[in-house]
Amino acid sequence: DSGVTQTPKHLITATGQRVTLRCSPRSGDLSVYWYQQSLDQGLQFLIQYYNGEERAKGNILERFSAQQFPDLHSELNLSSLELGDSALYFCASSVDERNTIYFGEGSWLTVV
Amino acid sequence: GQQLNQSPQSMFIQEGEDVSMNCTSSSIFNTWLWYKQDPGEGPVLLIALYKAGELTSNGRLTAQFGITRKDSFLNISASIPSDVGIYFCAGLGNFHDMRFGAGTRLTVKP
Numbered sequence: 001d002s003g004v005t006q007t008p009k010h011l012i013t014a015t016g017q018r019v020t021l022r023c024s025p026r027s028g029d030l031s032v033y034w035y036q037q038s039l040d041q042g043l044q045f046l047i048q049y050y051n052g053e054e055r056a057k058g059n060i061l062e063r064f065s066a067q068q069f070p071d072l073h074s075e076l077n078l079s080s081l082e083l084g085d086s087a088l089y090f091c092a093s094s095v096d097e098r099n100t101i102y103f104g105e106g107s108w109l110t111v112v
Numbered sequence: 113g114q115q116l117n118q119s120p121q122s123m124f125i126q127e128g129e130d131v132s133m134n135c136t137s138s139s140i141f142n143t144w145l146w147y148k149q150d151p152g153e154g155p156v157l158l159i160a161l162y163k164a165g166e167l168t169s170n171g172r173l174t175a176q177f178g179i180t181r182k183d184s185f186l187n188i189s190a191s192i193p194s195d196v197g198i199y200f201c202a203g204l205g206n207f208h209d210m211r212f213g214a215g216t217r218l219t220v221k222p
């Protein structure tokens with residue numbers, strides 16, 4: 001158990017819908033990262049927050065957004081969902097930006 | 113961000129054999145990390161390397177931080193069936209310059 005908690009673990013939704021994925025970082029970690037992993041693909045970095053502020057953006061679509069709240073938990077919002085958005089979405093956290101990151105178990109999104 | 117160059121992409125080995133995989137980059141990193149991912153689960157940290165030249169072991173796993181800070185390797189000795197999975201390297205630079213390799217898919221035949 002990495003200490004990073006993600007909910008829901010599995011989610012099935014229809015095209016055009018909107019979902020929210022939630023992440024609670026490890027206790028004491030200020031930095032939260034979101035990654036997307038499609039079937040048989042590597043990890044694609046989406047976005048990073050540090051202590052509530054956005055710090056880095058990767059290959060995140062405009063239909064996707066995220067935020068980190070004062071209690072340091074984070075949410076990833078995915079809207080106007082398409083079939084190609086089906087993937088595992090991982091949250092990870094670290095103490096700060098220079099330290100090892102630890103991954104949650106992922107949220108498996110299936111868009112039908 | 114840009115991926116690291118991880119090789120090989122896949123390996124099929126016999127139980128008991130040793131395994132070696134590596135990652136290279138054109139950029140310098142301050143930290144090298146190795147993760148293992150089982151199907152449908154999150155990557156689990158295996159080894160973290162913080163200093164150029166550092167050689168670190170974790171059971172049957174050994175990893176090294178290249179002296180140039182641009183590469184790292186992971187060795188698994190005497191492989192067993194539960195070593196099956198995808199192994200990712202990650203390099204961490206300054207201020208979230210973190211990049212992942214594309215992964216090495218390991219299959220171990222009993």
